[in-house]
Structures are given as structure tokens and as C-alpha cells.
Amino acid sequence: MDTLQDKGTLENLPFREDGTIDINEMMRRGLEATVNQIMDWQADEICGEGNRRNGYRERRLLTVLGEITMRIPKLREGTYFPDELVRPYSRVDRAMVGIVKEVYVRGLSTRKIEKAADALKFGSLSPSRVSRMTADLDEEVAALNACRFDGTDFPYLWLDATYLNCRDEGHVQSKGVVTAIACGEDGSRRFVGFDVVDTESAVSWKAFLRSLRKRGVKGVKCVVSDDHAGLVQAIAEVFQGAAWQRCIVHLERSVAGWFSKKEDKAVAAAAMKAVFAERDPQLVRAAYRQATERIARLKGRAGELLEDAEADALAYLDFPYEHHVRLRTNNVQERANGEIKRRAKVVGAFPSVGSMMRLVGAVLADVNEEWLGAQFMDAASLKDVARSKTGLEPIPDDVMEKARICVATAIEAKLGRAA
Numbered sequence: 001m002d003t004l005q006d007k008g009t010l011e012n013l014p015f016r017e018d019g020t021i022d023i024n025e026m027m028r029r030g031l032e033a034t035v036n037q038i039m040d041w042q043a044d045e046i047c048g049e050g051n052r053r054n055g056y057r058e059r060r061l062l063t064v065l066g067e068i069t070m071r072i073p074k075l076r077e078g079t080y081f082p083d084e085l086v087r088p089y090s091r092v093d094r095a096m097v098g099i100v101k102e103v104y105v106r107g108l109s110t111r112k113i114e115k116a117a118d119a120l121k122f123g124s125l126s127p128s129r130v131s132r133m134t135a136d137l138d139e140e141v142a143a144l145n146a147c148r149f150d151g152t153d154f155p156y157l158w159l160d161a162t163y164l165n166c167r168d169e170g171h172v173q174s175k176g177v178v179t180a181i182a183c184g185e186d187g188s189r190r191f192v193g194f195d196v197v198d199t200e201s202a203v204s205w206k207a208f209l210r211s212l213r214k215r216g217v218k219g220v221k222c223v224v225s226d227d228h229a230g231l232v233q234a235i236a237e238v239f240q241g242a243a244w245q246r247c248i249v250h251l252e253r254s255v256a257g258w259f260s261k262k263e264d265k266a267v268a269a270a271a272m273k274a275v276f277a278e279r280d281p282q283l284v285r286a287a288y289r290q291a292t293e294r295i296a297r298l299k300g301r302a303g304e305l306l307e308d309a310e311a312d313a314l315a316y317l318d319f320p321y322e323h324h325v326r327l328r329t330n331n332v333q334e335r336a337n338g339e340i341k342r343r344a345k346v347v348g349a350f351p352s353v354g355s356m357m358r359l360v361g362a363v364l365a366d367v368n369e370e371w372l373g374a375q376f377m378d379a380a381s382l383k384d385v386a387r388s389k390t391g392l393e394p395i396p397d398d399v400m401e402k403a404r405i406c407v408a409t410a411i412e413a414k415l416g417r418a419a
Helices: 007-011 023-047 094-105 110-119 127-134 137-146 202-214 231-238 248-256 262-277 281-298 300-313 321-327 331-344 353-371 397-418
Strands: 053-063 066-075 156-168 171-183 189-197 222-225 243-246
Touching (some): 023 053, 023 066, 137 353, 171 202, 171 331, 171 353, 202 231, 222 231, 231 243, 243 248, 243 300, 248 262, 262 281, 262 397, 281 300, 281 397, 331 353
Parallel strands (some): 156 222, 222 243
Antiparallel strands (some): 053 066, 171 189
């Protein structure tokens, strides 16, 4: 086994203040020496007969081990550049760029990356430099929003908006970032589009949905969303014939908003929970009507809201039973929005719409990779999905009575626990 014979080698090792060897610095020095030795060898091979070396030009390169100084040989005739080691004009190693892009997407702000790099002695990583490094993400984001989906159908589509602060026209404003998640006929889910739009405008929603259609999002049987202004109209126009499922979680919140008394709010919540706890479509419809009547006695406007929303809140019942839990809420979007918010939180206010779109798009691409490796719905159950017409059948009296008992029992249990 070889040993270090030269005591001078030991004396030149980088020691920390506590007397331990700085292994990272030792590796950085070794990398610097190796890179420079390789360039010397390559330059010697190029020289050959009649050509000679003519000094060096220094260039700094930021690597995962820290900043190194590259001594690039100059020739009297011709030029030499170590293309195998570094790209022209680059001041940062590709591995370092990859790490910075990854931690940026994971939710580390440009200023925090600068502080971390300084603490780890990686070299200078100013926020502007980090921004230039993460600009490579723009191509990935553009590819995500330009991807075509020809040759496959997407029976189900979930739409939602989340709001992020962004500097625009000299002021920090709240911007609506809309995203679309689709379930393909193969059972997988994916983000099929995102954009910044005026969420109050039907025109903006229609433009967004039409862009999905142009890229091949077709075969949509049901669209799930909250009751955003303008969105319902846009869905009806762009995805003609598709059902609209109003998210029942948001509907429950809207109903609860009509009540100020704690006890009345508890009664309304218990009645709604009783409805969606049932699985038989006919019983669910009966329970919904019983709950509507019970809630209307407490607050007429809340009852009217439920009555008007019945067809849209129960649209999921017209589709296969195994899809009901997924279809009746917009939870898949809520979780995705939570991930966007979590990673955007460290930024506070984005400096531009472009930087906001970059991070959001990178997050969605990251989530897409995780989703495409897992089954969201059973592919066999998605084959030839069609909307049934069972909701048009009259509900028998015995089912209505059973539903009344279910709702009354749930309310009594809730009030009993509250007492």
C-alpha cells in the first residue's frame, strides 16, 4: 500500500482552525491541478512541429467543490480551448448549474442560495447570477406549455386558480395562475397547461381552454372546478357536451358562509356531510333534497344556493362509481396549489411575471414526473366512459324517507357531540 513519503505534502494540506483537514478544499485543489494538467497535455499534443506555447490565460470556473482557476494554454499559432471540460463563455460548471436549478425549484430563493454558497465556500453566487443559471428552466417550462397530446383522450379535467404576488407595471399585484390537470384514458394524470389570466373574465378562461384544445386535449366528459366567475361559461363553450362538476368542498364552504350562528352552521355542515357520505346515486340525490329543505328552514338564501347547484354538485353521479371520489371535489388541484404556494412562499413577491411563470412551470414539470409513474385511475374503468341519464328517474318514496332519516340522524349526532 502506497503512503505519503513527502512531509512537505502533509504540511501543504489545507487545515481548518480546529486542526482538522478541510477535505473539500483538498478536493478543490486536486480538481484544479488535474484540470490544468489535462489542458497542458492537450495543448502539447496540438503544438507538434513548428508551433509553440505562448503562456496562459486565466479563467475562473465555479464548480460543486468551489471556484477553481483554469490556466488555459495559449498558442503562437491557432487557438486551443478545452471544450470537453467547459462550454465557451461559461463561468459555471454544468453540475453546479444543475444543483442550483434543483434547489431553486425545491423552494430556495435566489438570496438564500447566495448565502448557502457563501457559507459552503462555493464561490460567488449573486441573486442575478442564480437567475441567469435558472434561466435555462425557461426552455423546460415552454416545452411543458407547448406539449401536444395527439392520439389520446382525456375524459376528466380539473381546473383551478391560485394567486401569487408579482411585480408588474411598477407595482406588486396579485396574479391568478391557472392550471389544468387531466386524467388520460391510460389512467395517468398530468398537468396539461398553465397560464396567468384574469380569473374574473370569461374571455381569459376561454382563451386558456382553447389553448388546451389546440394542443390535443380532447374527449373531455367532465370538468371539475370551483364556481369561478366566467369559468363555467367558458367550459360550456369550449368543451361542449361535457358535464361540469361543481366542487362539493367549495359548495359546503359557500353554504356555511351564510350562517353566523355556530349551531346553525353545525346543522348545515352535518346535513351536507350526510349527503356525500352515501354512495348509492339515488340515495345521494334524495339526501341532497332533504338536506336542502332542512337548510332552507334555517336560511332561505342558503337553501336557494343548494337548490340551484343540485345538478352541478351531483354531476359526478352520472359517471362510473369508482370515479366518484375523485370527481366530486377539486382536491387534486388543491394539493397541487399547495405545492406551488409552498415553493413560492420563500420568494414573497416575484420580480416579474416571467420569473413567476418560470418557477411555477418548473414545479409543475417536477410534479408531472412523479405523477406519470403512478396510476391515478384504473385504465379499464376509463374505457368508453359516457355520462348516464339515471338522474332523470323519479325517486321512490321509501328512498326519500330513508334519506330523511339519514340527514336527521347526522344532525342529531352533530348537535349531541356539540352539546
